[in-house]
Amino acid sequence: MTGLGTALVGLGAILVLAAIFGQLLREAIAPDGSHPLIETMNARIAAWWAFAVLMALALLAGKAGVIGLFLLVSFSALREFLTLTTKSIADHWTLAASFFFVLPLQYLFLAAEWQSLMALFVPVHVFLLLPVISALQGRPEQFLARVAETQWAVMICIYCVSHVPALLWLPIPGFEGRNLLLIAFLVLVVQTSDIAQFAISRGIGRRLIAPALSASKTWEGTAGGILMAVLVGGALSWLTPFSPLQAMGMSLALALMGFFGDLVMTAIKRDKGVRDWGHLIAPHGGFLDRLDSVIFAAPIFYQLTRVFWANP
Secondary structure (H helix, E strand, C coil): CCHHHHHHHHHHHHHHHHHHHHHHHHHHHCCCCCCHHHHHHHHHHHHHHHHHHHHHHHHHHCHHHHHHHHHHHHHHHHHHHHHCCCCCHHHHHHHHHHHHHHHHHHHHHHHCCCHHHHHHHHHHHHHHHHHHHHHCCCCCCCHHHHHHHHHHHHHHHHHHHHHHHHHHHCCCCCCCCCCHHHHHHHHHHHHHHHHHHHHHHHHHCCCECCCCCCCCCEHHHHHHHHHHHHHHHHHCHHHCCCCHHHHHHHHHHHHHHHHHHHHHHHHHHHHHCCCCCCCCCCCCCCHHHHHHHHHHHHHHHHHHHHHHCCCC
């Protein structure tokens, strides 16, 4: 079996174990489905099943499949984020530019292997361009809030998400033709951390990290989930150009960034007074609800790999 095939089997095995654990909890505590936290955990696992199938199909389709998948993910995530932002009629052209100019250009730069443009386009050029478009409409009401929230949406949903397929173009000596495995490693590690944090918090978690943000994030669950991700990452080092110790260090960074991403995106939802970002993966929320941890982890994973393992 190829490395990619083994990675996909490993991903499926993790999801199967998580699904079995969730069903056992339901049967032991609330067979009638009345326990909201257990049902939430099972909903998260079910949603990850759907994304895992899409991810597997994209990986098997190669670079074009992965770029196409994440372009659609960026589009859907951007739509979810902008639905909750402050805006007025003066922002019509700014929003249109985000969807039909910034989004396709970012992925075009990626497909064309223009890595410098991909890295600078959103945080430099788009950061300056979008406020200009809004300012030209001559509507100063809540201008800063409108512009800042749109910039945040573009940064998270386009720039950060695009770093997942960007892993395909990293020139890593001795690892040519196997960059798809880096995406599999990223998803496996972050997903392991997510599911383990939730499951352990439900089982033995006692001390909440941020009660006003989440009733399910505990110190015990977070520590256990990160430890599980580090162990799984070390065991999956053969998928990567990293040694087992290096893979464990990288997994620690990914799990921490995934946790921070989940926490930040939850804070934004609480600020906007909503439970989920969207309902595209009904009844499990939207793309951002399932991918918030991956979104924050992807740019760090890309940059660490580029700096320490790729050719300059």
